[in-house]
Amino acid sequence: MNTDLDLRRLRYFVAVAETLNFGRAAEALMIAQPVLSRQIRVLEAELGVQLFVRDTRGTQLTEHGRMLRDEAETLLAAAAAVRRRVAVAARGETLFTVGFMPGLTVTGAVRAFRETHPDVTVEVMRTTWEEQSRVLLDGRADVSYLREPFDAGGIASVRLFTESRVAMLPSTHPLAASAEVRLPDLAGEHLLQDPAAVPEWTATEAGPRRGRAPGRRPSRTVEEKLELVAMGAGIAVLPLSTATFYIRPDVRAVPVADLAETAVHLGWESSRRSTLVEDFVAVASAVPAAQPTC
Numbered sequence: 001m002n003t004d005l006d007l008r009r010l011r012y013f014v015a016v017a018e019t020l021n022f023g024r025a026a027e028a029l030m031i032a033q034p035v036l037s038r039q040i041r042v043l044e045a046e047l048g049v050q051l052f053v054r055d056t057r058g059t060q061l062t063e064h065g066r067m068l069r070d071e072a073e074t075l076l077a078a079a080a081a082v083r084r085r086v087a088v089a090a091r092g093e094t095l096f097t098v099g100f101m102p103g104l105t106v107t108g109a110v111r112a113f114r115e116t117h118p119d120v121t122v123e124v125m126r127t128t129w130e131e132q133s134r135v136l137l138d139g140r141a142d143v144s145y146l147r148e149p150f151d152a153g154g155i156a157s158v159r160l161f162t163e164s165r166v167a168m169l170p171s172t173h174p175l176a177a178s179a180e181v182r183l184p185d186l187a188g189e190h191l192l193q194d195p196a197a198v199p200e201w202t203a204t205e206a207g208p209r210r211g212r213a214p215g216r217r218p219s220r221t222v223e224e225k226l227e228l229v230a231m232g233a234g235i236a237v238l239p240l241s242t243a244t245f246y247i248r249p250d251v252r253a254v255p256v257a258d259l260a261e262t263a264v265h266l267g268w269e270s271s272r273r274s275t276l277v278e279d280f281v282a283v284a285s286a287v288p289a290a291q292p293t294c
Contacts, residue, residue: 007079009043010072012036013051017069020059074154077137094120096276099127099135099144102222103242104264106145109284116283120276128220129197136269143280146265147239149199157267158285164261165198166243166253168229168236176252183258190234192225198237200259226251239264 015025016036026033044051051065061069096117100106106124114122127135127144133151135141146157167186169176175185183200195201223246225236230250239262243253266284268277 005075006043006046007076009039009046010076012039013043013068014072014076016040016052016059017061017065017072020061022054022059074137077134077139080138083139094276095123096120096280097123097125097141098280099125099132099141101127101129101132101145101147101242101264103239103245104145105245106284108287109280112283112287113280117276117279129194130220133267136267142274142277143266143268143284146267148262148265149197150265150267152267154270155267156270157265158281160264160266160284162261162263163240165237165256165259166240167256168226168238168243169252169254170230170232171250171252172232173252175254178254180255180257183256186235192228192234192236198259201237222246 012025012029012031015029016022019025019028022033022036022040026036029036040051047064047068049064050062051068053060053062096113098106098110110122110124114120125135125141127141129147129150132144132146133153133155136144137154145160146155167175167181175181178185191198191201222238222242225238226246226248228234229236230248237256237259238253240253240255241264266281268274268281
């Protein structure tokens with residue numbers, strides 16, 4: 001029997017899949033745990049598969065559960081995007097939102113776009129490395145400036161420019177005055193960000209210490225990273241434009257000679273058909289985000 005997928009049950013499933021704990025998921029969803037368990041059983045019956053295994057070791061996803069988790073996030077994001085766009089249209093507005101990563105100045109492209117679309121309300125939103133693609137999939141942004149590496153699933157993009165990367169060191173660090181460093185020079189340092197943001201970090205056997213300081217989560221914002229760098233808690237690797245945007249006297253930006261340049265892209269949700277998106281892409285390709293000048 002064909003059954004439509006219930007988005008509410010799908011949200012319940014994702015909450016459990018993220019926490020692997022029915023009690024915490026029920027609390028986050030503000031429903032009773034027996035209700036949540038019952039809804040998950042209904043979803044399993046509808047799909048004809050088991051999604052979770054619960055035993056003395058806790059709750060684990062089955063193979064089918066892991067597959068649904070990956071697909072569910074995309075489906076829920078798409079549904080959220082549709083709701084946002086319909087709500088804007090219902091208010092009689094023409095709203096266009098541009099996401100951008102720290103260190104990028106998108107004023108030129110936004111101004112040029114507004115000149116040719118005076119009836120469109122343009123908003124900008126600052127994103128983070130973790131959410132730069134997500135804001136496109138869930139409809140919070142119509143286009144977004146993306147820094148590599150980013151999750152390209154469901155995203156179409158054009159490359160705008162490339163730039164070098166630098167190591168952010170405390171000003172008292174022995175290498176802070178160096179003209180450049182290489183990854184092996186940073187051996188033993190702690191990376192204050194998700195290593196996935198710097199793939200070369202874990203790929204270089206002779207390179208820096210993998211992971212981060214014990215008990216310390218990866219810092220979420222540039223400002224937080226730089227505070228920790230200045231404290232001597234570790235180092236960060238940033239694009240040159242970000243480093244030059246956040247200049248401060250207690251932190252030094254040193255070029256890393258054996259890191260390839262990173263690229264800035266402009267992305268949008270790949271299945272979306274929008275004249276406004278097409279027009280902004282054309283404008284941004286001609287007037288890219290401001291690049292570093294030093």
